[in-house]
Amino acid sequence: MATASLPARIPISTSPGLWTPAYSLWRRELVRFYRQKARVVGVIASPLLFWLVLGSGFAKSFQTHGPSSAVSSHYAGYFFPGAIMMIVLFTAIFSMMSLIQDRNEGFLLSVLAAPISRSAIVLGKVMGGATLAAIQGWIFLVFAPLAGVHVGLLGILYSMLMIALASFALTALGFIIAWPMDSTQAFHAVINLVLIPLWLLSGSVFPASGASGWLRIVMLLNPLTYGVDALRNGLFPLETTTFSPEINLVVTLGFCAVVFVGSWAVVNRRTNKPAA
């Protein structure tokens, strides 16, 4: 037999460490995504469509109501960072739906039974989803000139960084939600109930300054608000935004840290119940 060269009954498995399994899981996310063409098209096309339709549809009504705000002179421009956040949100969250699929299809079982730390699973899955979301967000920056954005290299780099951070945070959030779930229907319910409002109340569609009372407070508590505001910092450097770029960066970094620790915690929770 060809196997004679290998010593019998001595496993060749060594401790895989953190990075090899995490890299493998990360790479799998990417390969899977780009093999499913419909996912690629959907995730680019739907925010583009949304941006064009909403942007041009709202443009008139926004200009007739009240004085034109300092944030942006026309709505398509105002809505552009929100559209980027939407593409990031969708890609990040939907990529974590794969976690539920992995669980149901049995793939996750073989990962959980491997001699790897659970942290490698979080790292691989979250970095995988975050990479996809960030790439989609970056691609969308190409449309920036159409939105009337004319920005220097620094603005673009800052925006790219913020897209990457938001991608990471939202993927980790998706991970926390998806990990204990066993049905994609329940996941959809959470998306509609929590994540869409999170996006709507992030200053993506209307500014916090225009909101009143409790809505304004909710928007200020929403970590996504700072990400969207940061994109405004990067893309419209001349306009005054609600918060300074520094505050936006710090809050977004804090958001990343909290959700990453959260996803690490849900994965490492000890339980006597079946792991998958």
Add this chain to the structure above:
Amino acid sequence: MATGQQTLQQTAQSSHMSAGNSASSGQAPIELDRLTHDYGSRLALDGLSFDVRPAQIFGLLGPNGSGKTTLFRILSTLMVPTSGHARIAGFDVAKEPNRVRQQTGIVFQASSLDVKLTVAENLMHQGHLYGLRGPQLQARAKEVLARVGLTNRAKDMVETLSGGQKRRVELAKGLIHSPSVLLLDEPSTGLDPGARIDLWNYLRILRDDQGVTVLVTTHLMEEAEHCDRLAILSAGKLVALGSPAELKAEIGGDVVQFETCGPEAAAALGARIAERFAVAPSVVGNAVRVEREHGHRFLTEVVEAFPGAIESVSVSKPSLEDVFIQRTGHRFWLEKNEEKS
């Protein structure tokens, strides 16, 4: 049966002793020591103690709900037992799961393949999870694929494979890190007869050429017949342990079965047979079973003694099913007695 109980206790004791010096070489590849697990109020495993011997195909036979899936989950380190110990290659599954995982290859009942990846990609991924990489992993992936006869499908998407081929990829996946122990959960599920025969041939090659210890769970009697040794589980308890031949030999003689028109008639007939012939029949549904030397002669005596009470009769050599019925039937009878007293 009393002799059966004694054998069980002896084996349990010897497993305790070997568990005590598990640090020394020559320990059993899989050892269970009073392994118990409950899901809240429901007891799934009730103090299981036995050893699996090296380079054998060991069967875990039991009906659904007998606890074999729970045991499989504990052995594959996906669940921590409530009490007792299980060791694989001397490592406690609860305390040193990663050492156990490095020693163990697992083939789950449900597919664990990523159908959107190619066969080779699935194997590479699995190798990465076990710390293999680079040329070593490439070589290893080629080798296990060759062993399961799928070299020419390496670049195909898993979703294009047949059920039998997928199961072979699962097997290749479980073997990628050259484990000393291979665990398979109901491996024949969804396989056609030809693919089943192939699978068992692969398992025998692994056992004979590589010295791999194989543990297979099954609810199929005919599959259990292929095993070198068997543990029969019922309601979380070990009811029989031994080679299929040993277990069947314990029954002795023939199995004579009398079919009646209903459970009550069967119970009545059972009682009358017990009284008249001084035997211990077991009543299973509509049927009364008796293990007996010279079954054909006993059969005619019974039919003549109770005309009209019997619808049909059969005499057969004992099967594993008879072993199971004998052991569990005995247990039920004991429980009823305990309730009365």
